[in-house]
Amino acid sequence: MAEEQDKYVKILFRFFSKILNESAVETLWATTINAENGLYKLDNIPFYAPVSCEDVVFAEFDETEQKLVYKQTIEHSGNSTIQVIVLDKNIQINDLREVFNELGCESEKFNKDYFVIQIPAALKYEPIRQKLIELEENKIINYAEPDLSDNHWY
Structure with a gap:
């Protein structure tokens, strides 16, 4: 049973992206939490899918896709996902990522102009949001909040 829980799987998400x-x-x-019941815990920050790292999801094997396909979120982790587009080409993306890392947030880089931030459930969102607003007002970034948890609503 412990081996099953440690097993990593890939889950396919199909959705309409507003970004x-x-x-x-x-x-x-x-x-894998329970393969028989189709329960899995997400283990990376999504670039576009409207979920967050550590959410528990229900997925089923799809014969056409030949892989596990997301059906629904069973339990929200309380984490939030923020999408960031870098507008100012003079700013290094990793410098921006470090700003949010210092505020307690992990991030994943997609390319030189786009990254996502994970806001942990226990972290207060207000200081992070203030930094996002400041950077947006200075035309350094644009950002979106595709999966903002209840504890991060403002």
């Missing part, structure tokens, strides 16, 4: 303004597909890593 891309089109249908999108993304795969996310997850650990």
Whole structure:
């Protein structure tokens, strides 16, 4: 049983992305909670899918796709995901990521202009939001809050 829980799987997400303004597909890593019941815990920060790291999801194997496909979120982790587009080409993306790292947030870089931030459930969102607003007002970034948990609402 312990081996099953430690097993990593990929789950396919199909959804409409408001950022891309089109249908999108993304795969996310997850650990198996209970394969028989289709329960998995997400283990990376999504770039586009409207979920957050550590959410528990229900997924089923799809014969056409030949992989696990997301069906619904069973339990929200309390974490939030923020999407950031870098507008100012003079700013290094890793410098921006470090700003949020110092505020207690992990991030994942997609390319030189786009990254996502994970806001942990226990962290207060207000100081992070203030930094996002400041950077946006200075035309350094644009950001979106596609999966803001209840404890991070303002």
